[in-house]
Amino acid sequence: MDGIQHRLLDGIENLQEMLGPLQTYVTPTSALVGLGAGLTVYWLVKRNKYKLPPGPTPIPLIGNLKLLGARDFQEQCMELSKKYGPVITIYFSTRPIVIVNTIEAATDVLIRSKADFANRPKIPSALLFSDGGKDIAMAQYTPTWKLHRKIAGSALRTYLKGRKLEEAIHGSLTQMMELFDEKKGEAFAPHTHVDLAMINIIYALCFNKVYKFDDPKFKSFMDIQNDLLASFGSGFIEDIFPILLKIWPTKRLTGVLELANKLYQVLVDELVEHKQTFDEGNIRDFTDALIQARMEAENEEDTELLSQLTDVHLKQTLSDIFFAGLDTSRFTLQWFLLYMAAYPEIQKKAQKEIDNAVGQNRLPGLDDRPSMPYTEAVLHEIMRVATVAPMGFPHSARIDSKLCGFDIPERTTIMINQWALHNDPRHWKDPSKFDPERYLDSDGNLGPKPVSWLPFSAGRRVCLGESVAKAELHLICAILLQQFDISIPPGETADFTPDVCGIAGYTAGPYKIVVKRRT
Template identity: 85%
Template structure:
């Protein structure tokens, strides 16, 4: 991407020299129009060179703009696959994007093709916000990335499990229970309370710190983080014209950059504090475990690779774990509360299971998880019907590849439509129905993972924190059902209208519930 930026800058410089005295007549608008016309011609030539998967006809220069910005993007792609096949091509301006809509095609991309599709798109905004690709989530599939992920995985296994994970959950949920107790009998939106609980768990695990609900730092952190998600949307004009970042960045891009820097400053400050107080004999949290894992790797790994793992890399790793764990978990828990409130008979069945496995004298813990398969099945069904990341993180082809007989040129973006996978009638009986029983065998135990259930992706880019997230959410859901009857307010019906939908995510709206303490 840096090479492309340099080429564009050199091209603009050469163009100005060629135009000479005509420069004063060339406006930014006319330059963009000219560039657009050139890109359209280039696109038409390139498009005919490859046999890309079929798809809806794009508009010149604009591509399939309306589809990419649709709130029901995932649904439209699923419908288009009925006409064009499981793999379709859409265009962001002149840039092709391959969308995969079945588990069979997704397995080909994520698993069977090994690392052929393991890269990430070279997106200008992603490169900018990851400090030039120094994170794990959006970095390219390289030896440095593999070592970086190995170090992060080692830290996760060392710290984010067992007793310390359970302590963080119980500590945070104790505060949440106090807040819910104050709301008994009152209709309220639980979203802010859920945000507080999830932030405290992540903060405790990463930095050994917790916030009180009314702490101004907590409120400011969540506001900045929510504003960033809302402002980020589905991408920037700068992703189509990278040179704009240097010469003419949009107000929205500048706003996102400022918000991201505020969050990064918090993480970098915590990392520096941990470096200054690090004690190898007292690993306090994930940040310490990350520092320790890097130190241990320095003893037996390639020193040239390790020299590329700076504090900026570790800050980006913290960002990946912190925000991926915070956002996907809080959005899932918000949907969970809505669904159990809307389906009281399912809620009662889960509560009976929890009472039999745990009782009322203590909070459910990680060791109780095998004894509560129905509760876990409810959570799995929430992850299916309310897929919080409908198309996940995009992949990119590392080489010129083939998929279902079609060309996928090197660098092409590939999106896995997880929403389509989770609503495929070939694999789900009555997919619109909320039915936890579909995950259980005839004895009421959890059966094998359904073939088309993929909330954490798969293959080389599988979610690094999958095991932690599933255990964490299961315990949290069990605690809330143990403590409360959760209901839709009297006279109202459950509103499943999402607040955000499409490429940007799928989040619950500001619904209200009523809670009653179980005695």
């Protein structure tokens, strides 16, 4: 009996710690009642017919929330896999989440199982931000989703037939390089410059508009986006207790929704303008290509299915391309500048390759990419050592399934620990070492994709913008290395401590660099 009482008292302390703003309203009596109910559910789950993968013991009602909120969540999961195996189960409240920590198990989830794990979990807060799951990233695997993704993919292919991606990158980086020149060799933090360059590129691609970096509207948009990301943290209490959405939503969630709506309104205004000025003979940007792809689908596809693809769906598609493309690219580029400054010998080798392939009389272009495999290898290695989305997007089981000999009940959430895949010593020699040579063959050419390299996921839910992101980042990196020498300020050392970790992302912490024009 003493053991049970001790566990209940520990549970009260953990409950009050996890609930944050709500802890003022949790009394010992209510906590005991909640814990009693949680214990009942917990034991029912343990005794049901399913044999879930093993994992750390959850706190009744709360689950493994402390682990989920840890800054080094992905690293802890990798350590737990050494004890419990390649797939482990942790609990978000009373709901199990299966974490996949090896490429072999990830391949089973993403490819060999076909569509068995192709759904997304129905997270209350995510449904709010996606207009009830009308986006592509978090929508369920349905005929509507397939058509929605097909239309978006068609729009991307149509748009990329021209030179607009290259033009957008050249135009934005020209402004960025001018700002670098203004530093006159003084140390500075490049984060804002990277953010503004990347948002200008994505804005040009989506809406055929380019802003000056000192435009107040432009800066305001980026400030809102950064505030939005900072406010997300590790999730919302409403995802544990959905009833709060109806009776008592927290100020944090309502504040984040207000920020998101400001950004969505920009997309809506652009979509309305593009529909009013649409000219089939002049596809100006991705938004025009998206409108055109939908019009073409209307002549070929099931009209009932297309009726479900409203302007809200198109807005959400724009949101997927815009914000996912913006954040992953800018975070990767922030890491790129830091690693190039910290590894001058690797920087010089890439610069020599770029000089041989392009010279100094013009900026690199998309057609030069095959001639710069080492630069591509540098980018691939940065995507590995600085995995900006360590847990990727969560999956959900569409049916009762099996994984590594364990039961995965329908609607169970599955997360791929991409950080663990990118640091698995079975597949990477000295995984902590920054080594672009890993990706090259004996002749110095880019070799086959490494088995355990998965920054864009795979299978039916593979990143829609993978081909665009790879080409975009490669060209940006090549231009910056062609034009500048990048270094750590004198007397300082590179600090690779990330600023945000865990489920929320993996971004470079504050750092400064020195950039000087190459002569």
